[in-house]
Amino acid sequence: MRDRAIPEATVGRLPIYLRALIEMAENGAATISSGDLAEAAGVNSAKVRKDLSYLGSYGTRGVGYDVAYLIHQVRRELGLTQDWPVLIAGAGNLGHALSNYKGFSERGFRIVALVDNAEEKVGERVGEIAVEHIDRLPEIVRREDVAIGVICTPAGAAQEVADRMVAGGIRSILNFAPAVISVPEHVSVRKVDLSIELQILAYYEQRKAVLAAVKGGRAALDLAPVP
């Protein structure tokens, strides 16, 4: 288990473990068992152990994992030992909120620029930084060595902004616009669609209502006629 390439699903959970571990450390815990970490992360313990085993054998049988050491290893694996300069495109509601979001800076993501295509927004101050025009994107990317871009524009502008980010040299994109964007092979994209999450909840909510109706009697006829 000592080569590279961690399963995608595991990569998605490492940040959760990391958060839990940091909390443990703050509470003064020196070691933690897979069971306790699993509880804190909301998964089962076998998964925790298998996930952590991809990083190496850092646990001690009969004892658990050294919290501080494990934090270090997870950070290293995730690439969080360095600072990541981030550029946000779109100075609307969401762009503003993300620019001010403490959770980013706390984890080593430094918002170095907020760009927009609207002239009237340029110069507006948002927290520490001022909105710049999107035309200056390539220059900013070069100056600050930005690798990660965040798209907070309306859906219609998303693809064009993505293209400009890629042309400017950005290699990873987090897309909040409700649109599918396409990028070259070498660029990573992740998307967060706020309304999709609500739609998924609506589906299960509706399902609960339907099931309750069925269980309640009459409507069961629709599915399985009583003999």
Add this chain to the structure above:
Amino acid sequence: MRDRAIPEATVGRLPIYLRALIEMAENGAATISSGDLAEAAGVNSAKVRKDLSYLGSYGTRGVGYDVAYLIHQVRRELGLTQDWPVLIAGAGNLGHALSNYKGFSERGFRIVALVDNAEEKVGERVGEIAVEHIDRLPEIVRREDVAIGVICTPAGAAQEVADRMVAGGIRSILNFAPAVISVPEHVSVRKVDLSIELQILAYYEQRKAVLAAVKGGRAALDLAPVP
């Protein structure tokens, strides 16, 4: 294929198809093939067909799917034929941004209340609504028949807010706080963690750098010593 229970992965894609279909409809398309829909949604066509087959056989061989009819069916399946009143807890940056977010109302999610525990925020106007105190949550939920709650508080407050939501009668929660929350069996939870997404991008970004270094020569020694 005519019983209930759609695979989770499919449920997650239906909103994407829906968005693409609505765009098609606006562009005047009457029918669409699985191939075209796949392209618009960024998946492959077999997946589209299989996903849609869970809703029923709504396509016509040799032709494709009727756009308007398919929109109706997807909406019905997702439970979007009705309006969903939504309550947001936490009037910080993110709470404000989400309250104003057009994407919610466009899809039938009506923000009926924004609550916070800070007295000084109560009364503050955000778009159409005014911030109310979280103590009034149960009353609001009853009055507006709220089923869905959104948590936009700091991590420390998330569990307590979730508990209050559940106690107040909310049955689905979308959690933006970077914390794992636990709720009773009958409550659905989905979480969106903004900084986790960036951490995942950081991982792949770092990996690309490592791989490039390896390919570039020297560093390959770390992994596979040249004989």
Add this chain to the structure above:
DNA sequence: GTACCTTTGTGCACCGATTCACAATCGCGC
């Protein structure tokens, strides 16, 4: 009415991820 073209719906093989279950291993107390 028939032949051809297109596109759906789905059986099947495959793949990654999850979970179980247990041997291997550690620390500790005596």
Add this chain to the structure above:
DNA sequence: GCGCGATTGTGAATCGGTGCACAAAGGTAC
């Protein structure tokens, strides 16, 4: 230094999801 209780690390079974590939079926042109 030995035995016991705790906990890891991982094979193996299983599960859900993906994608290929093709038969079934509708539309169209002549």
